[in-house]
Amino acid sequence: MGLIGCGNMALNDHARTYLAHPERFRVVAAADPTPERLALGREMLGLLAVDVYADAAAVVARPDVEVVDVCTPQHTRRDIVEAAAAAGKHVLCEKPLATVPADAAAMVAATRAAGVLLGVVHNYYFFPEIAAALQLLRDGAIGQVEVAILNYLGVIDLPGNAAYRPTWRHEAALAGGGVLMDMLHVVYVAEALLGRTIERVSGYVDARDPGAPVESLALCRFETERNAALVNVGWGVGPGGIEVSGSAGRLALGYRDGATSPFVPFEEMVLHDTVGRRRISVPAGAPDPFTALALDFADAVVHGRDPIAPGEQGLHTLEATLAVYESCALGRTVTLPLDHGDPVYRLGVAGVNELELPDWSPVRRHRLFGAG
Numbered sequence: 001m002g003l004i005g006c007g008n009m010a011l012n013d014h015a016r017t018y019l020a021h022p023e024r025f026r027v028v029a030a031a032d033p034t035p036e037r038l039a040l041g042r043e044m045l046g047l048l049a050v051d052v053y054a055d056a057a058a059v060v061a062r063p064d065v066e067v068v069d070v071c072t073p074q075h076t077r078r079d080i081v082e083a084a085a086a087a088g089k090h091v092l093c094e095k096p097l098a099t100v101p102a103d104a105a106a107m108v109a110a111t112r113a114a115g116v117l118l119g120v121v122h123n124y125y126f127f128p129e130i131a132a133a134l135q136l137l138r139d140g141a142i143g144q145v146e147v148a149i150l151n152y153l154g155v156i157d158l159p160g161n162a163a164y165r166p167t168w169r170h171e172a173a174l175a176g177g178g179v180l181m182d183m184l185h186v187v188y189v190a191e192a193l194l195g196r197t198i199e200r201v202s203g204y205v206d207a208r209d210p211g212a213p214v215e216s217l218a219l220c221r222f223e224t225e226r227n228a229a230l231v232n233v234g235w236g237v238g239p240g241g242i243e244v245s246g247s248a249g250r251l252a253l254g255y256r257d258g259a260t261s262p263f264v265p266f267e268e269m270v271l272h273d274t275v276g277r278r279r280i281s282v283p284a285g286a287p288d289p290f291t292a293l294a295l296d297f298a299d300a301v302v303h304g305r306d307p308i309a310p311g312e313q314g315l316h317t318l319e320a321t322l323a324v325y326e327s328c329a330l331g332r333t334v335t336l337p338l339d340h341g342d343p344v345y346r347l348g349v350a351g352v353n354e355l356e357l358p359d360w361s362p363v364r365r366h367r368l369f370g371a372g
């Protein structure tokens, strides 16, 4: 493995997993432009000075790197992933895959053309309660799924590491959006709970602080051919939890004090069905969500299959997320996939500047994403 970016996620989760699973992973090189983070990464991974670099390209070029693990902020990724594909290296990439769908599509095309894997860190599939809920729904525990309601209104606004740019999550050009883009996990989890592909999107976004460049609240509706999800995400202290209802029952996942996952622990899963109400136990002892995802990716490399979230899924999830911003800006439902001529497809959230926004558009009113 070559680790690109030695930030919080890279060292707290990725490096820890690789060190704990030497039978699967060996990190031979790392890169980060900040000397402080590079030194931390080097020390934690037990690398030599000659194995750490300020420039990601040096890691990609190393002949002993088989998989490039991209843990940089999302606006930086296209060049790194295209270079990795050109060098014949598999890529594991943090979420969101990119800030701009056109970039994400280019990354998917480059890796497919090179015959290397591109896996996106959609690790929320592996939260034990989410994995257990998905299995119950697949088994038909509540009949046909009709509605999924996901509340993540108590997301804690954690800064990036101090040595780099702690506020990058609040910069539209770097993060590609605000709290929803940062927590786009909820978009693919909602889709998985529905069991069908998201086709249409509508949304409302708002910002608590005047002059904030990105949203701190996003209320979204994701429609498939047959069912729909309501997804509410916010930096703040609002409620958390997931409820799914179907033709023959409902399933509820609760977190401590009704707050938001993963900032508080999972508390209980309750199934209401034709038999009555009962608590469902969630199997214990599973690896943590990132470790489970990384092991899936390693298995995919070894067996030459796609990982759980290949690049195409990263692209689709990114488009569904950006469609919320576009819908709110325009005041209408947006259809997926985005048209390649759509400014939001070409430019990401900056594309809202090229749209005809009604006077009452919340995006315009708050001048979100640089909208005039």
Ligand SMILES: NC(=O)c1ccc[n+]([C@@H]2O[C@H](COP(=O)([O-])OP(=O)(O)OC[C@H]3O[C@@H](n4cnc5c(N)ncnc54)[C@H](O)[C@@H]3O)[C@@H](O)[C@H]2O)c1
Binding pocket: 004, 005, 006, 007, 008, 009, 010, 031, 032, 033, 034, 037, 054, 055, 056, 071, 072, 073, 074, 076, 094, 095, 096, 121, 122, 123, 159, 160, 161, 163, 164, 165, 166, 168, 182
């Ligand atoms: N999957 C998850 O659950 C999860 C959780 C947290 C963060 N993330 C994702 O991980 C990524 C990083 O987030 P973070 O919280 O670690 O941020 P961070 O700011 O702590 O770290 C980012 C690091 O990338 C480095 N960097 C920037 N440009 C680089 C380049 N061109 N080459 C090499 N290194 C470069 C920075 O110096 C910094 O150390 C984000 O995309 C974020 O969305 C995912």
